Amino acid sequence: MGPTASGKTDLALGLAGDIFEIISADSVQVYRRLDIGSGKPSKAQQSSVRHHLIDVVDPDRQFTAGDFCREAMRAARDIVSRGRVPLFVGGTGLYIDSFFGGLSGIPPIDLLVSAEIRAELAQRGPADMYDELRRVDPVFALRVHPNDRQRIARGLEVYRGTGRPLSDFFSGRRGAVSEETLFIGLGPPKEELHARIERRFGGMMENGFLDEVRSLRESGYGPELGSMKSIGYRELGMHLEGKLSLEEAVHAAVIETKRYAKRQMTWFRRNGRIRWFGDFQVEKIERLLYTWRTR
Numbered sequence: 192m193g194p195t196a197s198g199k200t201d202l203a204l205g206l207a208g209d210i211f212e213i214i215s216a217d218s219v220q221v222y223r224r225l226d227i228g229s230g231k232p233s234k235a236q237q238s239s240v241r242h243h244l245i246d247v248v249d250p251d252r253q254f255t256a257g258d259f260c261r262e263a264m265r266a267a268r269d270i271v272s273r274g275r276v277p278l279f280v281g282g283t284g285l286y287i288d289s290f291f292g293g294l295s296g297i298p299p300i301d302l303l304v305s306a307e308i309r310a311e312l313a314q315r316g317p318a319d320m321y322d323e324l325r326r327v328d329p330v331f332a333l334r335v336h337p338n339d340r341q342r343i344a345r346g347l348e349v350y351r352g353t354g355r356p357l358s359d360f361f362s363g364r365r366g367a368v369s370e371e372t373l374f375i376g377l378g379p380p381k382e383e384l385h386a387r388i389e390r391r392f393g394g395m396m397e398n399g400f401l402d403e404v405r406s407l408r409e410s411g412y413g414p415e416l417g418s419m420k421s422i423g424y425r426e427l428g429m430h431l432e433g434k435l436s437l438e439e440a441v442h443a444a445v446i447e448t449k450r451y452a453k454r455q456m457t458w459f460r461r462n463g464r465i466r467w468f469g470d471f472q473v474e475k476i477e478r479l480l481y482t483w484r485t486r
Contacts, residue, residue: 210275210276210484211240211275211276211277211278212240212241212242212243212270212275212276212277212278213240213241213242213243213278213279213280214242214243214244214263214266214267214270214277214278214279214280215242215243215244215245215280215281216244216259216263216279216280216281216282216283216286216287216290217229217230217280217281217282217283217286218254218259218283218285218286218421219418219421220244220245220246220281221244221245221246221247221248221254221259222246222247222248222249222250222252222254222418223246223247223248223249223250224249224250224403224406224407224410225250225403225407225418225421225424226403227395227398227399227400227403228395228400228403228404228421228422228423228424228427229421230391230395231245231246232245243262243263243266243269243270244259244262244263244266247262250407250412250416250418250419251411251412251416251418253417256285256286256289257289259283259286259289259290260286260289260290263279263286263290264290264367267367282455284333284334284455284458284459285334287459288462289366290366290367291366291367291368291372292366292368293366293367297349297353297357297360298352298353300348300349300352300353301352304348304351304352305344305348305352307351308320308344308347308348308351309344312340312343312344317337317338317339317340317343318337318338320343320344320347321335321337321343323347324343324346324347324350327346327347327350327356328346328350328356328357328358330356330358331346331356331357331358332346333454333457333458334454334458336420336422336447336451338420338425339417339420341417341420345357372464373466373479373480373483374462374464374465374466375465375466375468375476375479376459376465376466376467376468377467377468377469377470378456378467378468378469379469379470383470384449384452385449388445388448388449388452389445392423392441392444392445392448395423396441400423400427401427401430401437404423404424404427404428404431405431407419407424408428408431414428414429414432422444422447422448422451423444423448425444426440426441426443426444426447427440427441427444429443466479
């Protein structure tokens with residue numbers, strides 16, 4: 192079962208029933224203590240339907256697409272061994288593509304190339320380097336925030352070190368996909384999606400998102416960490432540093448979430464096997480699932 196492109200936890204829970212167990216394909220929910228800002232399912236939701244790949248590593252640990260593939264495969268085999276079906280839920284396209292399409296090994300990159308990239312990042316800044324990444328690897332750049340120094344550096348060092356875009360290593364591979372795999376995507380109208388993003392972020396703030404970020408910072412998890420560069424955590428962190436007012440931080444996070452949602456849809460629309468539904472087409476999805484399960 193493929194991605195619900197916008198990570199609809201409630202719908203996934205409603206469909207899971209006694210058949211499915213959920214594997215989270217969300218690159219932020221893997222981190223412990225990043226709860227409110229990642230939209231992590233509540234303890235009650237996690238107890239009603241078993242979830243996997245949530246709270247896997249601490250915020251100061253790197254968690255790669257390769258890590259996801261290994262952990263997801265382990266979880267999927269466990270689920271199948273108990274007579275259930277893995278339901279992948281989440282919007283991290285790189286995770287979905289890597290697991291179902293396969294993840295090729297990338298040759299070791301010369302340390303001199305890596306050092307050169309990092310020196311250039313310090314001198315030129317992430318915006319300029321991101322523009323270069325967009326020119327040499329536009330596919331991978333779709334999944335990278337213009338301020339994400341770590342992933343910008345990774346994309347450029349692979350290109351310079353191998354002569355091939357990083358995205359090339361995510362194509363033409365054998366992954367977990369088969370003719371039996373069913374992909375479902377949810378595509379609400381843009382206006383409704385944007386309104387929902389605004390409501391969702393407002394709800395997170397009311398539920399203590401700022402306190403969550405403050406607690407993480409006080410525990411030593413700084414802005415240089417990949418986890419703390421996630422949308423919302425980055426902007427609220429800048430507020431705590433005195434760089435943005437709270438209103439400015441919330442506005443910036445909402446805008447960036449809308450941009451990320453657009454990148455998500457662009458990414459998933461490339462997958463011709465995804466069957467798209469609107470928000471309130473639950474009965475149609477249930478009929479599709481019934482047909483898929485009984486054929």
